[in-house]
Amino acid sequence: MTDKKQNIATVTLPGNVDVPRYDRRALRPRMVHIGFGAFHRAHQALLTHRVLNQEGGDWGLCEVVLFSDDSLISALREQQHLFTVLEKGESGNQAIVVGAVCASLHAAVEGKEAILAQLADAQTEIVSLTITEKGYCLAGAHGNLDTNNAHIQHDLRYPREPLSVPGIITEALRRRHAQGIPPFSVLSCDNMPENGKAAQRAVLDFARLIAPALAAWIEREVAFPSTMVDRIVPAATAQTLHDVAEVVGVDDPCAIACEPYIQWVVEDHFTQGRPHWEAAGVQLVEDVAPYETMKLRMLNGSHSFLAYLGYLAGYAHVSDCMSDAHFRRAVRHLMLAEQAPTLTITGVDLTDYAERLLTRFANPALHHRTWQIAMDGSQKLPQRLLDGLRWHRRNGSRCEALILGVAGWMRYIGGSDDRGEAVDIRDPLKSTLQSIVASTPDDEARVQGLLALTAVFGDDLRTDPSLVHALTDAYLRLRDQGALAAVTALAQSLP
Ligand code: NAD
Incomplete structure (x- = not known):
């Protein structure tokens, strides 16, 4: 039984819960984070909390939410910005009450001006981001700023009242520049190739369009370190919140559950200070790119493979896919035979990495939904599947799993699964995708129509006849036999 009137800030928590052992009154919002979603709570906030638990200090976080409703932030404030992370492992669960957050701002509550003022404040040294790929307003993961994006169009017209993250960062930096305040670092933690460079491209492209001199200052002075982030953090469900309440003894609407595994590789290039994240096991390195590419192709690429084919086949969770021996075999092949050869990383045993991923994917306690991973596919496909596929084209090697x-x-964005049930598609290009689907009742034309979408496929893939043929063939197999049979056939064909 849980007591609804109490919260984690007011109850005495059970002794097995890991709690803040530092003086939270000493925290200052030196890091402002945009995107208080599932992932950030169980990753950057938790790791910063671990540093504080080991060494104390004043590196607090101010959470900024721009678009989601304000219920989560309201609940967070009611419990003094504390929230629970439940790490769910094969051998048991560990609850951690994270205390690193010391402030919060919601665009719809405090207003955009309060957010800009916080970002422009000299004590803000890092602005970190988990805003998903679409938050960068780029035309594709490798693209430049998408000036057709509605928020960007608004911000170009009203740069002092921005809506988009590139617009907000630029306006905050403009204020700092005007007041002689040194800039903050921009720390992207989204799953994108060279995410620091992507953030830099978005901000610089925007700034160049409104104030070239400011853009030159940003280019010279602002650090945009890239990061590789890794931990599986499914969106919280009622069951998650129930599980957490069982452990901490009280309801925590801000709680999140995740796997025990955690990795963060950060390029050690900051404009000002940063928390001593090494104390929490974070790897601070010269060049993150090889780690990022490994993770995007082997972990995220495999996730997307399982998400689309698994969802079509009727598997709700990644762990359901993994209990199908054929899916498991096919995805292992994807990792080791099709993605690993495309990588340049040294000093990492990729077979070992793949085996660890397979074990993590199979964790039944996580309930990671295939539907959740399938979201925003137009933004994810290039770095997760298409870059590897291009490598095979250049090398003349086979890549059936990538093509499938x-x-x-x-098939997924066609709008129905293999049982004919409607799919709830979430994607920033949804209307474009739907109009391609609607205008191409002929399946071969549909494959070509989708391949002509340059924001996803560039302009090289649609002109490769053998690739068009292979993709069409795979598409028709999925249509005629279904994903279960197609993946089974792939797994059975493997040596
Ligand atoms: P989430 O949906 O829980 O949170 C997304 C956050 O982004 C929300 O706060 C939302 O308000 C904000 N957002 C969405 N669109 C935005 C926009 N256009 N501008 C500004 N803010 C916007 O998702 P999540 O699971 O927390 O994932 C966030 C990021 O972390 C993603 O890029 C994801 O790839 C990455 N990531 C997630 C996991 C995971 O397992 N959840 C693992 C590694 C990396």
């Missing part, structure tokens, strides 16, 4: 994964996405 891409064909799986094409």
